[in-house]
Amino acid sequence: MKPAVFDYVRVNSLDEAIEALARYEGEAKVLAGGQSLVPLMNFRLSRPGVLVDINDLAEMAGVRDLGHALAIGSMTRHQQLVNNDFIRERLPILPRVASYIGHWAIRNRGTLGGSVAHADPAAELPALLTALQATIVMRSPRGERRLLAERFFLGYYSTRLDWDEIITEIEIPFPASSPGFYEVARRAGDFALVGALAERGTSGGFVTWFGLGGRPERMALPAWTAHEEERRQLLRELAGKLDLPSEEEYKRTIAVSVAGRAMADAEGGN
Protein backbone atom coordinates (compact mmCIF):
# COMPACT_ATOMS: atom_id res chain seq x y z
CA MET A 1 0.00 0.00 0.00
CA LYS A 2 0.95 3.65 -0.08
CA PRO A 3 1.09 6.13 2.80
CA ALA A 4 -1.71 8.61 3.45
CA VAL A 5 -1.15 12.24 2.49
CA PHE A 6 1.11 14.26 4.77
CA ASP A 7 2.87 17.60 4.78
CA TYR A 8 6.64 17.42 4.66
CA VAL A 9 8.93 19.74 6.58
CA ARG A 10 12.70 19.43 6.19
CA VAL A 11 14.53 21.23 9.01
CA ASN A 12 18.06 22.59 9.20
CA SER A 13 18.53 22.86 12.93
CA LEU A 14 17.40 21.22 16.13
CA ASP A 15 15.63 24.43 17.18
CA GLU A 16 13.68 24.42 13.94
CA ALA A 17 12.71 20.79 14.49
CA ILE A 18 11.49 21.48 18.02
CA GLU A 19 9.60 24.52 16.82
CA ALA A 20 7.95 22.49 14.03
CA LEU A 21 6.79 19.75 16.41
CA ALA A 22 5.31 22.38 18.75
CA ARG A 23 3.59 24.21 15.89
CA TYR A 24 1.71 21.10 14.72
CA GLU A 25 0.58 20.22 18.24
CA GLY A 26 0.94 16.45 18.13
CA GLU A 27 0.00 16.02 14.45
CA ALA A 28 3.64 15.82 13.41
CA LYS A 29 6.12 12.99 13.71
CA VAL A 30 9.88 13.08 13.46
CA LEU A 31 11.27 11.27 10.41
CA ALA A 32 14.74 9.87 11.11
CA GLY A 33 15.92 6.78 9.19
CA GLY A 34 12.35 5.85 8.31
CA GLN A 35 13.09 2.14 8.74
CA SER A 36 10.32 1.65 11.28
CA LEU A 37 8.04 4.62 10.62
CA VAL A 38 7.77 4.27 6.83
CA PRO A 39 6.73 0.58 6.84
CA LEU A 40 3.98 1.55 9.32
CA MET A 41 2.93 4.42 7.05
CA ASN A 42 3.03 2.23 3.93
CA PHE A 43 0.53 -0.07 5.64
CA ARG A 44 -1.41 2.92 7.03
CA LEU A 45 -0.88 1.72 10.57
CA SER A 46 0.51 5.19 11.14
CA ARG A 47 -0.91 8.29 9.45
CA PRO A 48 0.94 11.35 10.69
CA GLY A 49 -0.37 14.63 9.23
CA VAL A 50 3.12 16.10 9.07
CA LEU A 51 6.62 14.64 8.89
CA VAL A 52 9.50 16.64 10.29
CA ASP A 53 12.55 15.29 8.47
CA ILE A 54 15.67 15.60 10.65
CA ASN A 55 18.07 13.86 8.25
CA ASP A 56 19.93 17.10 7.51
CA LEU A 57 20.89 17.61 11.16
CA ALA A 58 24.51 16.52 10.81
CA GLU A 59 25.22 17.98 14.26
CA MET A 60 23.03 15.21 15.71
CA ALA A 61 25.27 12.44 14.35
CA GLY A 62 28.63 11.50 15.79
CA VAL A 63 30.46 10.59 18.96
CA ARG A 64 31.99 12.53 21.85
CA ASP A 65 34.13 11.09 24.63
CA LEU A 66 32.92 12.30 28.03
CA GLY A 67 35.67 10.45 29.90
CA HIS A 68 33.31 8.13 31.79
CA ALA A 69 30.95 7.63 28.86
CA LEU A 70 30.43 8.07 25.14
CA ALA A 71 27.81 10.58 24.03
CA ILE A 72 26.41 9.44 20.69
CA GLY A 73 24.17 11.64 18.56
CA SER A 74 20.67 10.33 17.92
CA MET A 75 21.07 10.62 14.11
CA THR A 76 24.06 8.27 14.08
CA ARG A 77 23.14 5.44 11.69
CA HIS A 78 23.42 1.83 12.80
CA GLN A 79 26.12 1.13 10.20
CA GLN A 80 28.11 4.09 11.54
CA LEU A 81 27.96 2.48 14.99
CA VAL A 82 29.33 -0.68 13.39
CA ASN A 83 32.11 1.03 11.41
CA ASN A 84 33.27 3.88 13.66
CA ASP A 85 36.87 3.17 14.73
CA PHE A 86 36.61 5.26 17.87
CA ILE A 87 33.52 3.39 19.07
CA ARG A 88 35.10 0.06 18.12
CA GLU A 89 38.02 0.84 20.35
CA ARG A 90 36.26 2.48 23.29
CA LEU A 91 32.98 0.53 23.44
CA PRO A 92 33.38 -2.62 21.31
CA ILE A 93 30.13 -4.17 22.51
CA LEU A 94 28.13 -1.41 20.75
CA PRO A 95 29.31 -2.13 17.17
CA ARG A 96 29.02 -5.83 17.83
CA VAL A 97 25.41 -5.57 18.97
CA ALA A 98 24.51 -3.05 16.23
CA SER A 99 25.77 -5.45 13.57
CA TYR A 100 22.82 -7.74 14.45
CA ILE A 101 20.26 -5.09 13.45
CA GLY A 102 18.41 -5.99 10.26
CA HIS A 103 20.44 -5.99 7.08
CA TRP A 104 23.10 -3.74 5.61
CA ALA A 105 20.61 -1.53 3.73
CA ILE A 106 18.49 -1.13 6.89
CA ARG A 107 21.57 -0.23 8.96
CA ASN A 108 22.67 2.35 6.39
CA ARG A 109 19.52 4.38 7.11
CA GLY A 110 18.21 3.42 10.57
CA THR A 111 19.36 5.57 13.49
CA LEU A 112 20.16 5.15 17.17
CA GLY A 113 17.54 7.74 18.17
CA GLY A 114 14.90 6.11 15.97
CA SER A 115 15.50 2.71 17.49
CA VAL A 116 15.21 4.18 21.00
CA ALA A 117 12.04 6.17 20.19
CA HIS A 118 10.42 3.22 18.41
CA ALA A 119 11.13 0.89 21.36
CA ASP A 120 10.53 -2.46 19.74
CA PRO A 121 10.75 -5.00 22.59
CA ALA A 122 13.00 -7.22 20.43
CA ALA A 123 15.37 -4.43 19.35
CA GLU A 124 19.04 -4.77 20.22
CA LEU A 125 19.95 -1.17 21.05
CA PRO A 126 17.30 -0.48 23.71
CA ALA A 127 18.47 -3.68 25.41
CA LEU A 128 22.12 -2.67 25.31
CA LEU A 129 21.27 0.80 26.63
CA THR A 130 19.28 -0.76 29.47
CA ALA A 131 22.13 -3.14 30.29
CA LEU A 132 24.75 -0.38 30.31
CA GLN A 133 22.46 2.05 32.18
CA ALA A 134 22.66 4.65 29.45
CA THR A 135 20.99 8.05 29.67
CA ILE A 136 18.59 9.27 26.99
CA VAL A 137 18.89 13.03 26.40
CA MET A 138 15.81 14.81 24.99
CA ARG A 139 14.98 18.38 24.02
CA SER A 140 11.65 20.19 23.83
CA PRO A 141 10.42 23.78 24.15
CA ARG A 142 10.74 23.21 27.91
CA GLY A 143 14.47 22.55 27.61
CA GLU A 144 16.57 19.45 28.14
CA ARG A 145 15.46 16.30 29.90
CA ARG A 146 17.54 13.25 30.79
CA LEU A 147 16.28 9.81 31.72
CA LEU A 148 17.97 6.50 32.45
CA ALA A 149 17.11 3.88 29.82
CA GLU A 150 15.43 1.70 32.39
CA ARG A 151 13.03 4.56 33.24
CA PHE A 152 12.61 5.65 29.61
CA PHE A 153 11.31 2.35 28.18
CA LEU A 154 7.80 1.58 29.42
CA GLY A 155 6.63 -1.42 27.39
CA TYR A 156 5.61 -2.48 23.88
CA TYR A 157 6.56 0.44 21.62
CA SER A 158 6.00 2.88 24.43
CA THR A 159 8.38 5.22 26.17
CA ARG A 160 8.37 8.37 28.27
CA LEU A 161 9.12 10.50 25.22
CA ASP A 162 6.56 13.33 24.93
CA TRP A 163 5.05 14.25 21.56
CA ASP A 164 7.03 17.49 21.43
CA GLU A 165 10.37 16.02 22.49
CA ILE A 166 13.30 15.05 20.29
CA ILE A 167 16.00 12.63 21.37
CA THR A 168 19.30 14.40 20.79
CA GLU A 169 21.92 12.17 22.32
CA ILE A 170 22.50 8.98 24.25
CA GLU A 171 25.18 8.80 26.92
CA ILE A 172 26.56 5.31 27.36
CA PRO A 173 28.86 4.78 30.36
CA PHE A 174 31.86 2.52 29.82
CA PRO A 175 31.16 -0.82 31.51
CA ALA A 176 33.63 -2.11 34.12
CA SER A 177 34.05 -5.26 32.04
CA SER A 178 32.75 -5.98 28.59
CA PRO A 179 29.30 -7.58 28.66
CA GLY A 180 28.53 -10.80 26.83
CA PHE A 181 25.86 -10.93 24.12
CA TYR A 182 23.82 -13.60 22.42
CA GLU A 183 20.60 -13.70 20.44
CA VAL A 184 18.53 -16.19 18.49
CA ALA A 185 16.62 -15.10 15.42
CA ARG A 186 14.81 -17.24 12.88
CA ARG A 187 16.78 -15.80 9.96
CA ALA A 188 19.86 -13.59 9.74
CA GLY A 189 18.74 -9.97 10.09
CA ASP A 190 15.39 -10.70 11.71
CA PHE A 191 14.43 -9.15 15.00
CA ALA A 192 15.59 -11.41 17.81
CA LEU A 193 13.23 -14.06 19.07
CA VAL A 194 15.09 -13.79 22.37
CA GLY A 195 18.36 -12.09 23.18
CA ALA A 196 20.43 -11.40 26.27
CA LEU A 197 23.32 -9.36 27.57
CA ALA A 198 25.25 -10.54 30.59
CA GLU A 199 27.50 -8.40 32.78
CA ARG A 200 29.80 -9.93 35.33
CA GLY A 201 29.97 -8.11 38.67
CA THR A 202 32.25 -8.67 41.63
CA SER A 203 30.22 -11.61 42.92
CA GLY A 204 27.07 -11.96 40.83
CA GLY A 205 26.13 -9.97 37.79
CA PHE A 206 23.24 -8.82 35.65
CA VAL A 207 21.27 -10.31 32.81
CA THR A 208 19.31 -8.07 30.44
CA TRP A 209 16.82 -9.96 28.34
CA PHE A 210 15.04 -8.68 25.26
CA GLY A 211 12.38 -10.05 22.96
CA LEU A 212 10.54 -11.18 26.07
CA GLY A 213 7.47 -9.20 27.07
CA GLY A 214 7.19 -5.49 26.41
CA ARG A 215 10.64 -4.11 27.15
CA PRO A 216 14.19 -5.10 27.98
CA GLU A 217 14.54 -6.24 31.60
CA ARG A 218 17.80 -5.97 33.55
CA MET A 219 17.84 -8.43 36.41
CA ALA A 220 20.42 -9.06 39.12
CA LEU A 221 22.08 -12.44 39.10
CA PRO A 222 22.79 -13.48 42.72
CA ALA A 223 25.92 -15.47 41.79
CA TRP A 224 28.13 -15.98 38.77
CA THR A 225 29.14 -19.53 38.14
CA ALA A 226 30.88 -21.26 35.26
CA HIS A 227 29.37 -24.59 36.31
CA GLU A 228 26.90 -25.45 33.54
CA GLU A 229 24.12 -27.02 35.64
CA GLU A 230 24.31 -24.44 38.44
CA ARG A 231 24.25 -21.68 35.89
CA ARG A 232 21.14 -23.07 34.23
CA GLN A 233 19.45 -23.43 37.62
CA LEU A 234 20.20 -19.80 38.53
CA LEU A 235 18.98 -18.59 35.16
CA ARG A 236 15.85 -20.73 35.37
CA GLU A 237 14.97 -19.04 38.66
CA LEU A 238 15.64 -15.63 37.21
CA ALA A 239 13.66 -16.30 34.03
CA GLY A 240 10.82 -17.53 36.22
CA LYS A 241 10.40 -13.96 37.45
CA LEU A 242 9.81 -12.58 33.96
CA ASP A 243 6.28 -11.41 33.41
CA LEU A 244 5.36 -12.93 30.04
CA PRO A 245 2.13 -13.08 28.06
CA SER A 246 0.97 -16.70 27.66
CA GLU A 247 1.88 -16.84 23.95
CA GLU A 248 5.50 -16.14 24.88
CA GLU A 249 5.64 -18.75 27.63
CA TYR A 250 7.70 -21.05 25.37
CA LYS A 251 10.44 -18.45 25.29
CA ARG A 252 11.33 -18.92 28.96
CA THR A 253 13.41 -22.01 28.15
CA ILE A 254 15.07 -20.23 25.24
CA ALA A 255 15.80 -17.31 27.57
CA VAL A 256 17.75 -19.61 29.88
CA SER A 257 19.94 -20.96 27.07
CA VAL A 258 20.45 -17.55 25.49
CA ALA A 259 21.48 -15.97 28.81
CA GLY A 260 23.81 -18.91 29.49
CA ARG A 261 25.54 -18.28 26.18
CA ALA A 262 25.72 -14.53 26.87
CA MET A 263 27.43 -15.37 30.19
CA ALA A 264 29.89 -17.68 28.44
CA ASP A 265 30.50 -14.89 25.93
CA ALA A 266 31.24 -12.47 28.78
CA GLU A 267 33.89 -14.90 29.98
CA GLY A 268 35.38 -14.97 26.51
CA GLY A 269 34.15 -18.52 26.06
CA ASN A 270 32.39 -17.95 22.73
Place this chain on the structure above:
Amino acid sequence: MAVEQRIGLTLWVNGKEHLLEASPRWSLADVLRHQIGLTGTHVGCEQGVCGACTVLLDGQPTRSCLMFAIQAQGHEITTVEGVTPTEGLSPLQQSFQSHHALQCGFCTPGILLTAEALLADNPTADEEEIRAALSGNLCRCTGYQFIVDAVLAAREQRRDA
Protein backbone atom coordinates in the same frame (compact mmCIF):
# COMPACT_ATOMS: atom_id res chain seq x y z
CA MET B 1 -5.85 16.80 7.37
CA ALA B 2 -3.11 17.56 4.91
CA VAL B 3 -4.04 18.30 1.30
CA GLU B 4 -2.08 16.50 -1.38
CA GLN B 5 0.47 18.82 -2.95
CA ARG B 6 2.97 18.43 -5.75
CA ILE B 7 6.42 19.71 -5.03
CA GLY B 8 9.17 20.39 -7.54
CA LEU B 9 12.16 18.06 -7.05
CA THR B 10 15.57 17.63 -8.52
CA LEU B 11 16.93 14.09 -8.39
CA TRP B 12 20.35 12.86 -9.50
CA VAL B 13 19.91 9.38 -10.89
CA ASN B 14 22.67 7.44 -12.64
CA GLY B 15 24.60 10.65 -13.21
CA LYS B 16 21.66 12.49 -14.78
CA GLU B 17 19.57 15.29 -13.37
CA HIS B 18 15.80 14.86 -13.35
CA LEU B 19 13.38 17.69 -12.66
CA LEU B 20 9.96 16.49 -11.66
CA GLU B 21 6.91 17.13 -9.54
CA ALA B 22 6.03 14.69 -6.80
CA SER B 23 3.84 14.35 -3.76
CA PRO B 24 5.85 14.04 -0.53
CA ARG B 25 4.20 10.67 0.11
CA TRP B 26 5.60 9.07 -3.04
CA SER B 27 8.38 6.63 -2.34
CA LEU B 28 11.68 6.91 -4.13
CA ALA B 29 10.93 3.48 -5.65
CA ASP B 30 7.64 4.63 -7.17
CA VAL B 31 9.09 7.88 -8.48
CA LEU B 32 12.01 6.04 -10.10
CA ARG B 33 9.58 3.66 -11.77
CA HIS B 34 6.60 5.82 -12.64
CA GLN B 35 7.98 9.35 -13.01
CA ILE B 36 11.44 8.61 -14.38
CA GLY B 37 10.61 5.31 -16.09
CA LEU B 38 13.47 3.32 -14.55
CA THR B 39 11.53 0.12 -13.99
CA GLY B 40 14.56 -2.00 -13.09
CA THR B 41 13.94 -1.06 -9.46
CA HIS B 42 11.34 -3.56 -8.28
CA VAL B 43 8.80 -3.22 -5.50
CA GLY B 44 7.99 -6.33 -3.50
CA CYS B 45 7.01 -5.88 0.11
CA GLU B 46 7.10 -2.12 0.78
CA GLN B 47 8.31 -2.86 4.30
CA GLY B 48 12.06 -3.17 3.90
CA VAL B 49 12.19 -6.95 4.08
CA CYS B 50 12.63 -8.28 0.54
CA GLY B 51 15.34 -6.01 -0.86
CA ALA B 52 13.93 -5.93 -4.41
CA CYS B 53 13.80 -2.10 -4.29
CA THR B 54 17.43 -1.70 -3.16
CA VAL B 55 19.22 1.21 -4.85
CA LEU B 56 22.49 2.91 -4.01
CA LEU B 57 22.24 6.23 -2.21
CA ASP B 58 25.65 7.88 -2.38
CA GLY B 59 27.04 4.44 -3.10
CA GLN B 60 25.40 2.68 -0.14
CA PRO B 61 22.58 0.11 -0.45
CA THR B 62 19.28 1.68 0.63
CA ARG B 63 15.65 0.59 0.49
CA SER B 64 13.90 2.87 -1.98
CA CYS B 65 10.50 1.76 -0.61
CA LEU B 66 11.40 3.22 2.81
CA MET B 67 12.52 6.59 1.60
CA PHE B 68 10.39 9.32 0.10
CA ALA B 69 11.63 10.71 -3.22
CA ILE B 70 11.59 14.18 -1.69
CA GLN B 71 14.26 13.01 0.76
CA ALA B 72 16.60 11.88 -1.97
CA GLN B 73 17.32 15.42 -3.16
CA GLY B 74 20.98 16.28 -2.79
CA HIS B 75 22.02 12.62 -2.98
CA GLU B 76 23.36 10.53 -5.82
CA ILE B 77 21.10 7.63 -6.70
CA THR B 78 22.25 4.58 -8.64
CA THR B 79 19.74 2.07 -9.98
CA VAL B 80 20.39 -1.17 -11.83
CA GLU B 81 20.23 0.77 -15.11
CA GLY B 82 23.18 2.79 -13.82
CA VAL B 83 25.38 -0.28 -13.43
CA THR B 84 24.43 -1.72 -16.83
CA PRO B 85 26.58 -0.80 -19.83
CA THR B 86 24.76 0.58 -22.91
CA GLU B 87 25.90 -2.50 -24.80
CA GLY B 88 26.00 -5.96 -23.25
CA LEU B 89 26.39 -6.79 -19.58
CA SER B 90 28.63 -5.71 -16.73
CA PRO B 91 31.14 -8.31 -15.48
CA LEU B 92 28.91 -8.97 -12.45
CA GLN B 93 25.84 -9.39 -14.67
CA GLN B 94 27.83 -11.65 -16.96
CA SER B 95 28.80 -13.75 -13.99
CA PHE B 96 25.14 -14.00 -12.90
CA GLN B 97 24.28 -15.24 -16.36
CA SER B 98 27.03 -17.83 -16.56
CA HIS B 99 26.33 -19.12 -13.03
CA HIS B 100 22.56 -19.35 -13.54
CA ALA B 101 22.12 -16.93 -10.65
CA LEU B 102 18.66 -15.81 -11.72
CA GLN B 103 15.39 -17.25 -12.87
CA CYS B 104 12.46 -14.81 -12.82
CA GLY B 105 14.86 -11.92 -12.14
CA PHE B 106 12.59 -10.06 -9.73
CA CYS B 107 15.23 -9.99 -7.00
CA THR B 108 18.19 -9.53 -9.34
CA PRO B 109 18.46 -5.71 -9.56
CA GLY B 110 18.57 -5.38 -5.76
CA ILE B 111 21.09 -8.19 -5.50
CA LEU B 112 23.34 -6.74 -8.22
CA LEU B 113 23.41 -3.35 -6.52
CA THR B 114 24.10 -4.82 -3.09
CA ALA B 115 26.90 -6.97 -4.53
CA GLU B 116 28.38 -4.05 -6.51
CA ALA B 117 28.46 -1.96 -3.33
CA LEU B 118 29.98 -4.80 -1.33
CA LEU B 119 32.78 -5.43 -3.82
CA ALA B 120 33.48 -1.70 -4.07
CA ASP B 121 33.60 -1.46 -0.27
CA ASN B 122 35.44 -4.71 0.36
CA PRO B 123 37.12 -6.14 -2.76
CA THR B 124 38.33 -9.17 -0.79
CA ALA B 125 34.92 -10.04 0.75
CA ASP B 126 34.85 -13.74 1.60
CA GLU B 127 31.89 -16.06 1.19
CA GLU B 128 30.63 -15.38 4.70
CA GLU B 129 30.75 -11.62 4.14
CA ILE B 130 28.97 -11.99 0.82
CA ARG B 131 26.25 -14.06 2.45
CA ALA B 132 25.88 -11.52 5.27
CA ALA B 133 25.59 -8.62 2.81
CA LEU B 134 23.04 -10.48 0.68
CA SER B 135 20.99 -11.65 3.67
CA GLY B 136 18.75 -8.64 3.11
CA ASN B 137 17.80 -9.69 -0.41
CA LEU B 138 15.24 -12.46 -0.77
CA CYS B 139 15.16 -14.68 -3.82
CA ARG B 140 12.14 -16.93 -4.23
CA CYS B 141 13.34 -19.06 -7.14
CA THR B 142 17.04 -19.49 -7.68
CA GLY B 143 18.38 -20.55 -4.32
CA TYR B 144 21.26 -18.60 -2.91
CA GLN B 145 24.16 -20.88 -3.77
CA PHE B 146 24.36 -19.86 -7.43
CA ILE B 147 24.04 -16.19 -6.50
CA VAL B 148 26.92 -16.47 -4.02
CA ASP B 149 28.95 -18.40 -6.63
CA ALA B 150 28.36 -15.62 -9.17
CA VAL B 151 29.51 -12.90 -6.76
CA LEU B 152 32.58 -14.92 -5.76
CA ALA B 153 33.50 -15.41 -9.41
CA ALA B 154 33.03 -11.70 -10.14
CA ARG B 155 35.27 -10.89 -7.18
CA GLU B 156 38.01 -13.15 -8.58
CA GLN B 157 37.66 -11.56 -11.99
CA ARG B 158 38.03 -8.06 -10.52
CA ARG B 159 41.09 -9.14 -8.62
CA ASP B 160 42.72 -10.44 -11.78
CA ALA B 161 41.72 -7.41 -13.83
